[in-house]
Amino acid sequence: MQESxxxxxxxxxxxxxxTAVNDISLNIPKGSIYGFLGPNGAGKTTxxxxxxxxxxxxxxxxxxxxxxxxxxxxxxxxxxxxxxGLYKKMKxxxxxxxxxxxxxxxxxxxxxxxxxxxxxxxxxxxxxxxVETLSKGLGQKVQVLSAVAHAPELVILxxxxxxxxxxxxxxxxxxxxDMAAAGQTVIFSTHVMQHAERLCDQILxxxxxxxIFDGSVAQAKATIPRRILIETNSDISSLRDIDGxxxxxxxxxxxxxxxxxxxxxxxIQQQVNPxxxxxxxxxxxxxxxxxxxxxxSLHDVFVHLxxxxxxxxxxx
Amino acid sequence: xxxxxxxxxxxxxxxxxxKGFWVGILLFPVMLIGVVFLQTTLSRATPTRYYLLIxxxxxxxxxxxxxxxxxxxxxxLQEFVNYLLENRKEVNFEQTPVNASSAVDTLxxxxxxxxxxxxxxxxxAGGLNFALTMASPYLRENAPAFTPPAYQFVEAPLPAAVNxxxxxxxxxxxxRPYLTGAQQISxxxxxxxxxxxxxxxENVDEFIxxxxxxxxxxxxxxxIQYWARNLTDSRLPDAIAASINSEIRNSEYIKLGINAExxxxxxxxxxxxxxxxxSAAAGEEAVSMADTxxxxxxxxxxxxxxxxxxxxxxxxxxxxxxxxxNRIIEVLLASVTAGELMMGKLLGIGLSGLTTIAVWxxxxxxxINFYQSAQTELIGEIVGVILGSELIPWFVFYYxxxxxxxxxxxxxxxxxCNTLKEAQALMMPMILIQIVPIxxxxxxxxxPNNTIVRILS
Numbered sequence: 086m087q088e089s090x091x092x093x094x095x096x097x098x099x100x101x102x103x104t105a106v107n108d109i110s111l112n113i114p115k116g117s118i119y120g121f122l123g124p125n126g127a128g129k130t131t132x133x134x135x136x137x138x139x140x141x142x143x144x145x146x147x148x149x150x151x152x153x154x155x156x157x158x159x160x161x162x163x164x165x166x167x168x169x170g171l172y173k174k175m176k177x178x179x180x181x182x183x184x185x186x187x188x189x190x191x192x193x194x195x196x197x198x199x200x201x202x203x204x205x206x207x208x209x210x211x212x213x214x215x216v217e218t219l220s221k222g223l224g225q226k227v228q229v230l231s232a233v234a235h236a237p238e239l240v241i242l243x244x245x246x247x248x249x250x251x252x253x254x255x256x257x258x259x260x261x262x263d264m265a266a267a268g269q270t271v272i273f274s275t276h277v278m279q280h281a282e283r284l285c286d287q288i289l290x291x292x293x294x295x296x297i298f299d300g301s302v303a304q305a306k307a308t309i310p311r312r313i314l315i316e317t318n319s320d321i322s323s324l325r326d327i328d329g330x331x332x333x334x335x336x337x338x339x340x341x342x343x344x345x346x347x348x349x350x351x352x353i354q355q356q357v358n359p360x361x362x363x364x365x366x367x368x369x370x371x372x373x374x375x376x377x378x379x380x381x382s383l384h385d386v387f388v389h390l391x392x393x394x395x396x397x398x399x400x401x
Numbered sequence: 402x403x404x405x406x407x408x409x410x411x412x413x414x415x416x417x418x419x420k421g422f423w424v425g426i427l428l429f430p431v432m433l434i435g436v437v438f439l440q441t442t443l444s445r446a447t448p449t450r451y452y453l454l455i456x457x458x459x460x461x462x463x464x465x466x467x468x469x470x471x472x473x474x475x476x477x478l479q480e481f482v483n484y485l486l487e488n489r490k491e492v493n494f495e496q497t498p499v500n501a502s503s504a505v506d507t508l509x510x511x512x513x514x515x516x517x518x519x520x521x522x523x524x525x526a527g528g529l530n531f532a533l534t535m536a537s538p539y540l541r542e543n544a545p546a547f548t549p550p551a552y553q554f555v556e557a558p559l560p561a562a563v564n565x566x567x568x569x570x571x572x573x574x575x576x577r578p579y580l581t582g583a584q585q586i587s588x589x590x591x592x593x594x595x596x597x598x599x600x601x602x603e604n605v606d607e608f609i610x611x612x613x614x615x616x617x618x619x620x621x622x623x624x625i626q627y628w629a630r631n632l633t634d635s636r637l638p639d640a641i642a643a644s645i646n647s648e649i650r651n652s653e654y655i656k657l658g659i660n661a662e663x664x665x666x667x668x669x670x671x672x673x674x675x676x677x678x679x680s681a682a683a684g685e686e687a688v689s690m691a692d693t694x695x696x697x698x699x700x701x702x703x704x705x706x707x708x709x710x711x712x713x714x715x716x717x718x719x720x721x722x723x724x725x726x727n728r729i730i731e732v733l734l735a736s737v738t739a740g741e742l743m744m745g746k747l748l749g750i751g752l753s754g755l756t757t758i759a760v761w762x763x764x765x766x767x768x769i770n771f772y773q774s775a776q777t778e779l780i781g782e783i784v785g786v787i788l789g790s791e792l793i794p795w796f797v798f799y800y801x802x803x804x805x806x807x808x809x810x811x812x813x814x815x816x817x818c819n820t821l822k823e824a825q826a827l828m829m830p831m832i833l834i835q836i837v838p839i840x841x842x843x844x845x846x847x848x849p850n851n852t853i854v855r856i857l858s
């Protein structure tokens with residue numbers, strides 16, 4: 086079993102009658118990139134605050150870097166809060182140095198480190214600028230750097246990608262990968278599935294404060310059936326006999342191409358090879374005008390698992 | 402401890418970089434210098450005032466002339482007292498009893514009590530020359546010579562067009578353009594502004610008011626008429642009123658058969674009261690000037706605290722709010738304990754407040770040491786006496802303790818607010834809290850060992 090840097094056991098947070106986080110348990114292995122996914126208001130930030138011991142859980146236990154409170158291992162943690170803000174009057178390099186020093190770095194080393202990370206992640210030209218002169222995105226980048234400049238064992242980023250342009254999202258992804266490669270554990274929360282899909286070894290999916298899923302991205306994808314789209318005028322009833330096809334659904338005629346051909350969706354089981362189905366189609370003489378196999382994306386998983394819930398919240 | 406220092410230093414540097422901080426620091430010295438220089442320049446710059454005197458009664462011309470002369474002598478005396486203070490030999494306040502009756506002190510007191518009589522005595526005694534002779538033993542050896550001030554009120558000749566014997570209404574009408582500044586009068590070939598017209602009508606004696614039923618004068622321009630646009634410089638009318646009243650009283654005394662000289666002497670008779678301190682050693686019981694100064698030292702410290710808190714209260718409130726509103730506080734609390742954070746902020750902000758005070762005190766010190774004048778020298782000596790007290794370490798201790806207490810309370814309130822608006826609503830109660838010691842101060846000085854005061858300490 087891998088060494089665990091953070092584990093939550095039946096953690097509950099209640100505000101009066103409202104339960105923000107309901108019975109969440111998880112285990113995060115060292116060196117992994119771990120995503121907290123969930124719709125707005127799912128309880129991601131509350132969970133993160135409890136992990137950091139900024140607020141106390143109503144029930145349950147949290148073990149972080151072998152301690153019961155994050156305050157005991159402060160220097161080993163880097164944290165980027167959801168709402169971004171920095172001291173407006175300070176210079177970029179000075180603020181990174183300051184936060185690194187608060188995390189226990191020596192003054193000189195902290196300054197050197199500030200310049201190193203600024204250079205590495207493309208902010209060297211802004212090092213002498215005051216924070217108030219930076220754009221929102223740049224400011225956010227600075228804040229991420231100030232959170233991780235002291236090379237903490239565990240990095241917790243709350244919505245780090247929000248407000249960044251695609252290029253800088255790429256830079257941030259690179260930073261997260263670099264940290265994981267250096268053996269640091271990274272936890273980040275997001276509701277943008279693409280980042281999680283590209284980056285995460287493991288994800289936690291929560292909605293309404295409840296854990297819906299916890300595991301690897303592949304496992305997450307396995308929770309929804311794989312699908313093949315075929316378009317044909319032939320009779321496809323013979324396909325029903327193939328092992329591993331769970332269900333065949335008839336969809337409306339292709340709305341895009343306007344073809345007369347009928348559109349079908351085959352839901353297949355995990356172990357089934359789509360090539361086999363294609364071969365069967367040829368063997369049975371089914372004339373295909375389209376055969377499309379796609380892996381489900383994390384987005385599909387997300388919508389599948391929490392879609393109804395998220396819509397309900399949005400409608401409220 | 403390291404973290405506290407780090408946070409304190411950051412707070413301090415951030416405050417120091419604000420414009421408000423420098424405005425605050427520079428304001429005091431600038432004001433100090435400004436006030437002193439303005440006062441000196443203004444008092445030196447007061448121009449010669451030209452007045453017209455028309456005495457139709459023919460009785461009071463002399464009294465007005467005396468009034469003008471007395472006013473001049475009063476100014477001369479003031480200047481002379483300043484000169485004495487500036488150039489006298491070193492005085493040890495420890496040895497000077499509170500009720501030391503130096504000639505100058507008595508003279509000033511007499512001026513307050515009965516100006517005319519005292520000034521007359523000063524003139525009778527030979528005026529300036531006599532005073533200079535009297536004062537010479539008390540003056541420094543290298544004292545510069547005394548330069549008496551010039552006459553400030555000078556009588557102007559009546560413009561030719563004005564008839565001295567016309568009715569008061571006619572005269573005022575004729576002179577109105579001069580009095581309003583529309584026209585200038587000619588004095589020794591130069592054009593000058595007319596400052597005032599003193600018009601004494603023929604029937605002026607009818608308006609003499611005596612104790613008893615309130616006299617009904619019936620007219621707004623009853624008695625002596627003093628016409629001038631400048632209503633704030635009341636030296637001339639005051640001097641004239643005092644002089645003429647003295648004249649009238651003299652004639653009343655004569656009418657009643659009373660010796661006026663004797664009355665004046667009686668008015669200026671006094672018995673001294675000596676303040677003695679029972680706790681002092683034999684021979685030093687007399688309460689010295691220094692003792693009274695020291696009594697007031699706590700007041701100085703209370704004001705100092707008030708001012709420094711006024712300065713810091715903004716920072717104390719707004720800095721926490723900034724961190725709370727943009728969630729920096731979450732990062733900070735993930736790095737340091739709440740206690741460390743608050744202590745660091747308290748120290749940092751406190752330090753910036755104290756820096757201002759230190760700079761003020763320093764500029765004050767430099768000012769009284771390098772700007773030589775009677776007042777600054779006197780203040781310097783008083784400050785020296787206060788600082789010589791053995792209670793000073795206690796004052797300093799209580800100053801810091803009080804400052805820490807107040808800042809702590811303010812910081813706590815600040816940390817309860819989420820927005821600047823909430824904090825501004827709290828400003829008022831906070832200022833009221835600051836006023837408590839100032840309100841208490843007067844009672845505390847009167848009775849420092851009062852039980853309530855002890856508890857409050």
